[in-house]
Amino acid sequence: MPSVNVVNGKLIVVETLDPSQRVQRFLAKPFLQMWNHQDLIKAILRRELRARFQGSAGGWVWAVFAPLVAIAVYTMAFTTNLQISSASTGERVNYALFIFSGIVIFNFFSEMAFRSPMLLHEYAHYIKQTIFPSDMLAVISTLRATAYIGISVGVLLLLELIVRGGLPWTVVLLPLVFLPLMAFLVGMAWFLCAVGAFTRDAGYLMINIVPLFMFMTPVFYQHSSLSPPYNILIYANALTGYVECMRDIVLQGRVPNPLVYGWMLATSISTFYFGYWFFDRYRNVIVDVI
Numbered sequence: 001m002p003s004v005n006v007v008n009g010k011l012i013v014v015e016t017l018d019p020s021q022r023v024q025r026f027l028a029k030p031f032l033q034m035w036n037h038q039d040l041i042k043a044i045l046r047r048e049l050r051a052r053f054q055g056s057a058g059g060w061v062w063a064v065f066a067p068l069v070a071i072a073v074y075t076m077a078f079t080t081n082l083q084i085s086s087a088s089t090g091e092r093v094n095y096a097l098f099i100f101s102g103i104v105i106f107n108f109f110s111e112m113a114f115r116s117p118m119l120l121h122e123y124a125h126y127i128k129q130t131i132f133p134s135d136m137l138a139v140i141s142t143l144r145a146t147a148y149i150g151i152s153v154g155v156l157l158l159l160e161l162i163v164r165g166g167l168p169w170t171v172v173l174l175p176l177v178f179l180p181l182m183a184f185l186v187g188m189a190w191f192l193c194a195v196g197a198f199t200r201d202a203g204y205l206m207i208n209i210v211p212l213f214m215f216m217t218p219v220f221y222q223h224s225s226l227s228p229p230y231n232i233l234i235y236a237n238a239l240t241g242y243v244e245c246m247r248d249i250v251l252q253g254r255v256p257n258p259l260v261y262g263w264m265l266a267t268s269i270s271t272f273y274f275g276y277w278f279f280d281r282y283r284n285v286i287v288d289v290i
Contacts, residue, residue: 030135030276037133041140048144063151067107071100093163100156101250102219102243108149108181109239113210115141116189117196117203124290134286135279138189142182156250168253176261177245180268184238187268187275194279197286218243235260238267 017025034041119137126132153174161167196202217239223231234240241264245256256264 026277027273029280030272033133033135034139037136040133041136041143044140045143048140049147052144052148063148064155067100067103067152067155070103071096097156097160097163097251098247099220100152100159101247102217104149104152104156105181105239105242105246106214106217106219107152108145109185110210110214111145111148112142112185112189113192113206114203116192117200117206119189119193120197120286120290121200127287127290134193134283135190135276138186138193138275138279141189142186145185146178146182160250168250170249170253170255173249173255177242177249177256177264180265181242183272184242184268187270187272190275190279191271194282194286197282197290213237235263238264238271241267 116138119141120127120134123132123134123137127134157167157171192202192206216234216237218234223234223240223244225231226234241260244260245264248254248256
């Protein structure tokens with residue numbers, strides 16, 4: 001039962017919760033926040049999507065053109081440097097699809113990693129001047145990136161359909177990869193938002209380490225090509241599981257390895273709630289430092 005105290009003439013209601021109730025409230029809190037502010041999320045998301053290519057003649061065509069250019073450049077560079085330039089056209093195309101499936105996952109991650117440290121600074125006016133749910137900015141930013149990455153996924157599926165003449169039935173399982181990935185990125189964004197509010201160095205750090213991180217992720221190679229124990233240690237990079245599951249579902253037409261998928265879910269859930277806990281812990285201080 002809640003207790004009522006009077007402090008400086010104000011009524012303060014204090015709820016007494018047992019540990020299990022506290023855990024349940026914490027687990028439900030981020031989702032209740034999303035539900036309660038869904039109209040605000042939709043409004044800001046629509047504005048951000050309209051503004052993404054505002055002033056550009058090509059508009060959202062760039063969302064299709066950019067990954068196609070990237071896949072062409074990477075495929076040409078790696079097939080040449082790996083001395084497989086004599087490979088057949090079919091092998092080159094398959095390798096292009098292989099790279100593209102990894103790039104889709106990594107680009108999703110990199111967009112959030114680059115933007116998140118400065119996200120609260122972008123909306124500093126609203127946070128300081130109004131009662132603004134600052135924790136929802138990470139959710140909005142992730143949904144914005146999802147719309148952009150969704151186009152890349154569509155291009156990937158279209159290319160596979162053209163090249164191979166069909167798609168495996170397992171593509172219907174794609175939400176089972178992207179929903180945990182979105183949760184992982186929202187949690188990461190909460191953490192980086194909070195850190196970035198205190199120091200802009202977080203943004204500069206991401207600019208420098210994210211490009212290097214690409215080569216620690218099996219985007220251009222299979223994790224199985226690594227010698228022991230590195231073929232296991234590479235799973236310490238959470239993106240490895242997402243890339244592997246993505247390729248299993250889209251390119252190999254098979255259900256992901258249960259152990260890999262379980263690890264992927266574990267990193268997703270733990271990052272989501274750790275990020276929210278960290279942000280919520282410093283929520284009131286953030287207003288004063290941005």
